[in-house]
Amino acid sequence: MGQRRRATSADVAREAGVSRATVSYVLNDTPGQKIPDQTREKVLDAARRLAYSPSPAARALRRGGSDVVLGVMGMTPIGTVLGYLLNSLTGKLSAEGLTFVLHLHGPGDQHLSEVRQALSPAGVVVIGELPEADVDDLERSATTGVVHLTATAAGASVPAPPGTLPVRAVLDFAGRRAAQLQAEHLVHAGHSVLAFAGYDDPAVQMATLGRLREQGVRDVCARHGLPEPLGGVVGTDLEGSTAVVRGWADAGVTGVCAYNDETALAVVSAAEDAGLKVPGDLAVIGMDDIPSARSARPPLTTVGFDTDALAVHVRALVRAGLGQGPVPDPADQPFARVKVRGST
Structure with a gap:
């Protein structure tokens, strides 16, 4: 039995009885386009029936670049909270049509600029501490904002070299x-x-x-x-x-x-x-x-x-690095709360 052909936007248009342009407007939530709610539902229902998903190549072409967000982390043990955060961040970015790829970087590995060049990511998230030379190498090759999900010695703002985001370190x-x-x-x-x-x-x-x-x-x-x-x-x-x-x-x-x-x-x-x-x-x-x-x-x-809230904040930082929104203030998010049990 041959492999089933992947549904295209043209298939969705025929199924919904609308134009391909209308399908594109609805599925991309294009601003400035007034699509009647009934038409929008017809397109979304047709896309669900056909199991339609846009091709990565088409998304990259539309964006003018890759749909990959590169996470760079040193060889640090992934504990419970960080594991939950990475899972949640993967899901939040996926909802934006972005693919999160985690690179564990160790001493003697290839230069981060080479990793970045190979993947051509839309954005970069630095997780944890990296040697200063590696960060410099990464930032020199930056074409979009670099989000620093790290802790700083001063507990203040992360420096913002050209191409990077002037953001307060989230973990601080x-x-x-x-x-x-x-x-x-x-x-x-x-x-x-x-x-x-x-x-x-x-x-x-x-x-x-x-x-x-x-x-x-x-x-x-x-x-x-x-x-x-x-x-x-x-x-x-x-x-x-x-x-x-x-x-x-x-x-x-x-x-x-x-x-x-x-x-x-x-x-x-x-x-x-x-x-x-x-x-x-x-x-x-x-x-x-x-x-x-x-x-x-x-x-x-x-x-x-609240790792979901942290992931939402990091996603907003990535969007800011892509020029798709303002740099969010971490003070606006309640990232943690006390769970009272028997030891106090």
Whole structure:
């Protein structure tokens, strides 16, 4: 049996009893064209019946370029939140007729300008930390905006070389705001001496995120006139973690904001080892809302990220890089919220 022929816009036009121009206006949602609702529904129904989808070549020709959005990421472990974000971003871009392609870039790989030249992407999203030389190489070859989904040391705006977007780093805002939510939750529950449990990770990106999150907790303490939060690394080993947590308790700490849920669970274990009850003696709040947070004992209070909202924001940044809209303000999106459970 021969392969079924792919439906074309001409087939949709015949099925709907309209012109090909009308089909094009409806399926591309062309601005300035007043198509009656009844006609629009006829075209959409015909396209569904015929399983019509526009050809990638036609989309590229219409756009004047590729429909690929290139994601470039260093060899960093893909955790739960990042995995959900990449899945959601793929779907959001697909709804715009764009194909998201992720390139994992490691030391000694081909130059990013060569990767970009091979794919001729409509836009580029840099995810996480890359060596400065690689970023420079990528930006020198830029013909459209480069979106930086990364964390910066200053927690401020990403520089905007020619061809790139002058955007505030998305992870700066989302991560710092999530940490502020952690601290606000504990302060509103009556805790006045807080600690921040850091995570010992050699990755530059993780260390940068850790500093941003700790600063978010510091911001809240300063806003409420509370002492600066105590710091410490938890999770490397139980004995060391127990010593850190016992030291916090001796200093009057009653609430702990953790870098992420894994760190928070390590704090809970260390507290038990130190003879402290959670949440009776020590309230603990994590970040990321990983699946094991819900089944922990006690169930872990945490801050969960809305990865769909983050993906919508990144999609808007990509559109801005393509000249199809303004650069969005991250402050307009609630990227995170507290999930209250038994540990606070």
